[in-house]
Each structure stands twice: as C-alpha cells, then as structure tokens.
Amino acid sequence: METPNTTTADLDNFYGELKKYQASFVDAQKNELTTLLNKKLIQLQEVPFPHRKQEDWKYTNIKKKLLANYRLDKLPGKMSKVVLKEIPQDFHHFVFINGKLSKLLSNNTKAIKFIHLDPLDDAYFIEPGSIHFQASNNFCDLLNISTLREGIQIHITKDNAPTKPIAISHFFTAECKHNIISPRIAISLDTNMALDVFEQFQYKGLQDSPFTLNNVTELRLEAGAKLEYVQLQNTTTPTLHFNTIKGNLYRDAHVNITNLTYGGEVSRNNFCINLQEEGATAILNGLYNLKDGQHSDQFVEINHNAPHTDSHQLFKGVLDDNSHGVFTGKVYIKKYSLQANSTQTNKNLLLSPKAHIDTRPQLEIYADDVKCTHGATIGQLNDEEIFYLETRGINQKRAKEMVATGFGEDVLFKIQNEQIRDVAKSLL
C-alpha cells in the first residue's frame, strides 16, 4: 500500500514479519482461531496504513514508532511475585506478562469460567454462545488480531457470575524491546448480569526499552446488563500504545468506561460503542495527564443506532511541558433514532507554554427529535485560585499541583466502584 513518506519496502517488511509470525503456527494448528487470524491479516493489508493525511489520524503520527517496534519474538512469561501486592486479594486477578497469561501469578481466577485465547494452544475452542471476534475495519483492531499472542474471553452468565470485581494486569519486562504485544480481552454479559473490571498496564523493566502495545477490549452487553470498565495506563517507558475498546449494547444495557492515561510516549485510545437497542446507555470518561514530550490521542465514536439511547462523554486533559493532547469525539445519530440524548464535554488545562492540544468534538445527526450538545474548552490555571491557595501558606508549586489535580479529579469520581477507585488512586 502506497502511503506518503513511507517506502513500500518498509511496509513490505512490516507485513512480511506478520505473515512469518502467522506461518509459525497456522500450518501446524488449523483451528477456528488461526483461520480467523489469517483472514484478518489479509484484511489488514487492505486497510490503509495510518498516516496524517487520513482524517482519523490527522494529529497523530505513529508510522515511525510502529515501523521500529513490531517484532514478534517469543517472550518470557515470568516475573517475580512482588508486583502482585499492588492488587488487593479481593479481586479476581488475571496477570499477563509480556502478553502471556501467567497462571502462576493470577489469583482467584479459578472461581470464574473463562477461555484462554492462545493460537498455539491445543485446548483452544470457542464455547457455544460466546461472542466471536467482530473486528471492524479499524487498523488497530485488525493489527491486534493479526498479531494476537494471547487473550481471555469471559462470558458472564447466571452460572458464572463473579462476586468480586475482576482485575486484569498487563506487565512488561525489558525483553519486550522492539516487539509488538497484542492482548485481547473479550467480555460478554448475559441478560441482567453485572460486572466491574479494572485493567492496568505497567512496565516493570529496569531500563527503558521501546515496544508497541496494542490491546483490544471487546464488550457485548445483553439486555439490562451493567458493566463498569476502568483502565489505567501507567507505562512509563517509551512506548507506542494503541488501546481499543469496542462494544455493542442491547436493550437497557449500561456501560461506564473510565480511561486514565498517564504514561506512554505516543498513545491512542480508540473507543467505539454501538447503542443497538432502546434504552442503552454509554458513559465514557477519560483523563489524560501528560508531561514531557508525551502525545495522547483520544478517538471516540458513539453510534446511536436506536431511539431512546443515551451517551455521555467527559474527557479532561492536563498538559504540561511540551506534551500534545488530541481529542476527537464523534457522535453519530442514525436516522429515526428519535429521543436520543447525547452530551460531550472536553476540557483541557494547558500548564506550560509549549503544551499543545487539538480537539474535534463532532456531531453527525440524521434525526430531528434529539438532544445533543457538545462543548470544548481550553484554558490555563486560574491565577486567582493559585493566589488564594498561596495566601493560605501553600507554596506556588504545590498550589498549582492542587488545582491541576482538582481539575482531573472529576473523572476519577466517575468511577462507581469504590474498590476500583481506591486501587486506581493508589496506583497514580
């Protein structure tokens, strides 16, 4: 595929590496998953490679970073058990090390029925009634399947209803240098089931090593199901991070997603939620707190495909040094989706003269009886607020921190599950 400033040879190498990876198991292991992986790789090659001439990638350039970090080496799945202290015992805790599910480090997982997705595993099967991969033509999503190492699939039913929240930790070690790691989480909730999930990404290596992380979460909520999904991205090493959450919501289903992006050199958060039936509600919250040369791109797409659907977005950015924040919010209201209700707010705080924000809150409306609003603000710290704190004896630096923290706190309070909120706060 010809793209500006990208040589064909670079891309040939890229796709070649992916093909080689798949060849390592597709021939030996002909199952439903490997067939699917193969199909998706073909699709991936048909989708244009992201570059800034594309409207969806207008503000984020990932080419150089991705083309430097896409190796698919065999990586060790072991680590010391110290890390586990971070997650309290009262979670069902799944631990991935360098993209591999570590049964040793995971905790309380026996209480839940789940499927371990592993293209190399003989025991792989797709349970009847579970959700299948529904990759759209999204580059990140297709890339994830094409380079899938491992993942889990959890189907919550009356007989498989965990009492505690689920925690999913992704840890990375220095060995993942120049690799691409693509974990995939699929969660489906049966009618009227509820679940709270906390997912975190952390780099645990001693010295910095660049790699690409491309995780995808797929959600399916049947009628009346309720899901809370909290993500914390705290990877501090130079990393290209694609994070994709996509979901289908059916009648009266309710999802509350909160994403906290603190780390990663270049990160891209894709959210795609389809409100398929009446009464479905999606609440999306995001906080991107960036410093140094960090770049974070939030890309939200909410499709109101049925009447009486609600969506509410709150995205906040705190940008320091010469960081760059991007927000694109697309709300699409399909014809005859009457009485749809959508709000979208993007607020940004620029702390330094070199910080930079691009925001695009967009509405596409094809029905007349709807309520849609969106708003975006960009501003700096209020001098009067800082002055007030200083009169109380707090030094300027601390005062600024307090105001900036207060600005972002709104998003943390959107987390409904207190247990998860506490863990998230303690990790920040």
Next chain:
Amino acid sequence: MKSSNDNNTPSNVSDDYKYGFVTDIEIEDFPKGLNEDIVRLISKKKEEPQWLLDYRLKAFRYWKTLTHPDWAKLEIPEIDFQDLYYYAVPKKNDAYGPESMDDIDPELVATFERLGIPLQEQKRISGVAVDAVFDSVSVGTTHQKELEELGIIFCSISEAVKDHPELVKKYLGTVVPYTDNFYAALNCAVFSDGSFVYIPKGVKSPIDLSTYFRINAKETGQFERTLVIADDDSFVNYLEGCTAPQRDENQLHAAIVELIALDNAEIKYSTVQNWYAGNKEGIGGIYNFVTKRANCLGVNSKVSWTQVEAGSAITWKYPGCNLIGDNSQGDFYSVALTNNKMQADTGTKMVHLGKNTRSRIISKGISAEQSQNIYRGLVKIGPNATGARNYSQCDSMLVGQECGAHTYPYIEVKNNSSTIEHEASTSKISEDQLFYLQTRGLDTEKSISMIVNGFCQDVFKQLPLEFSVEAVKLLEMKLENSVG
C-alpha cells in the same frame, strides 16, 4: 454567436425562486474548455499586464497538478472542467465596463432593476453604492464620483488593474495564495471580474458598498475576484448579493474574496447568498465553492463576516480571518439554511497569530427536508498568540425526519495563555413552542417563522437593515411547507 436564451429551462421549475428568470441578451463568442490558450485569451481580452498573465499561468499550471478534493462531507457529481465557458460577456460591453451608466444595455439595467438593484442615477437606493457583476464582467458601478471625492476607490477589478496596478499587485493573492486549494488555483487562473475597494487612511465610508452577482449565461462558470483593502483607521461596510436563473444543469461559481485590514481598520462584510438551489428533486442549481479570507494585518484591526446562505445546490465555503496584528479581532456570524436536496459544508477558519487576538463564531444551521447541513470550523492558536480568546457557538435546527445536521469543529491550540470555548447544540422546532404561538392566534407558518427568526436573531442583528429584512423574508419563503 451564442445567445443565452437558448437555454432549456425545465418545465418543472417551481415558482418559489423569484429570481429564476433568464435575461435575453447577446453574449460575446468565447471558446469552451480550459487550457493555457484560454487563460491567455481571458488575459488578452482584458488587456492585462504581463505580470498578471504570468500569475494566471502559474496558477493554472499548479491547478493542473491537483486532484479534486474529497474530504468534505458533500456528494459532488464529477465536474467536467472542459465543458464550461470560462468567460461570458454581454455584447455592447467591453472588458472594462461602460464609460457611463447611459452606455449600459437597457436589457441589463432592466434585469438588475427586476432584481431590486437600480443602476440608474435617479432610482438608486441612497446610501448604497453598487458594483453589478453580470456573468464574467462588472457592468456598472454606481456612486463612483461621490466616493472618489473621499479618495475611496470602488470599481471593478479589471479597472483597478489598469488604473491602480500598484495596489492590486501589492495585495492580490496575499491572503489567498493560488496554492491555497483546488478552486482557489482555478480562480486565480481564470478569474474574470469582481470588485475592488480601497479605503484610504482615516476614511470612514459614509455609504455602504455592495456587489451584486448575477449568473445569466448557460454552461458558464463564474469566477469572480473581490479585493477589499482598508487602510489605517478606515471603516467600510460591504454587502454582497447573488442570484442566478433556474436551469436544470449545475453551474459552477468559484470566487475568491480577499480582505485586508491595516492598523485600526474595520471591515464588515455581509453576504446574502441566494443562488438558484435546484428543484425539489435536486436537479440544477449552483455549486458555490468560494474561498473567502481576511488578513487582519494591522494592530486593532477588525473584520466581521456575516453570511446568510440560503441558496446553491452545494455550498462549500469557509470565510476566515488570519488575525496577524496584535489585538485584532475576527467575527463570523452565519445562518445557513438548506432544504430540498441542498448540501452545505460551511463554517469558518480563525487563525490567531498576534497577541490578544479575539474571535467570535456564531453559526446557526437550519436543515429541512432531505438536505444536509454541515458546520466545519477551525480555530487555531499559534504559539505566539498570547492571551488569544475565542468563543464559538454552533447551533443546528432540524426540520423534518430526513435531513441531517453535522458539526465538525477543529480546535488546535499551541499557546497556554489562550482561552477557547466551543459549544454546540441541536434542537428541533418543538410542538410545545408551536402550540403556544398558535394559542396566541398565529398560524403555523407564522409561528415557525417566528421561532426560526428567534433562533437566528444573533446573526440577523449583525446585518444592515435592508439585508436583515431580506434575510428574514428569504428564510420564511424557503421554509414554507417544510413543516406540518
């Protein structure tokens, strides 16, 4: 010899577009198509200096390297640029326009009178000077003498090239370079006529200046060029109106408007655009692809764009301001109404470069029947624009089940001392509001008109009185029968 009367006016044209008539007037012969020879021919007809021809050719060569842009949310049927006449001049009218008003073809005078623009001395609207552009040329400019006394230059751009080459050469293409976009390049290559305004230092124009554009000939494109320069401490109020005959072919209108405001100068530019929009099935109508931009070069300079977009099959334009001088200000007030199968992708670009620059964007979109109405706007704050301030408000109103209203704001900020606010909302004419007005004895049509006027109030109050009245009437007429 080709007469513009040999058109095939469709029998099914509706009578709700009262400007849809065709003037039976002979126009000069000119070959169809587009190539370097055509560009040279246009330049020769207008007896242009070499530098302008070189500029045209440079633009044309650049244009040939471009492909038609496809990023807009518009469905544009492919345009055959070789199947157009790029120059259409009423006979008896040389390239520079008539010597005096008496020389104008009476047919033309009658046409403009029918459009409500009297060109003859005794009938003129007092207080407004008009430059009337018919197809490719300016046919007459009124009040020139009075303006001359003040030092104001108001004439067609062809005259300006001849009489004031230093001003034209200095400013032409400085706001919109020929490399700006596809249609800007095309315009630079083939532009035929348009208005030129220069307001000297310290002069506040006592009368409003206005251009009236009329497309008459068939299979022509209109490529006019307007250049307004407001020197230090000056002020001008500029109005623009447009109409075209009803035809079942699409006609292209690709203009460039450049405004330049120097220190403390202020330009108010108002447009009521009512090109023929096609019939109910979406057949015919004007493609209105215009590049309008202002450079607020001086300190404290101010430019305000006000537009009422009620016509054109497809409207694609983003009047914008480059706020270069410190403390300069740019405003954009827009009402865009689409009905039947019209499409509009319009909005503004505010580029803040100077310190303490301010911009305000008020956009009201009304979408009815099967039309698509899009607001697309850019607010860009450069790294040196300390203390920049922007407020944007984009409201959409949907009338009916099958229309679409979309909002695509782009906000790019590279300075942390700036404050940007953007709000948008979407609503419909609610049953409750209608019911309330009806209980007060108003009929449905009147009630709707009242609600719509209220919705657009912020923009209408920016328009000069005559335009404001016209705009209200225009919306009423367009929305007739679309609700209920």
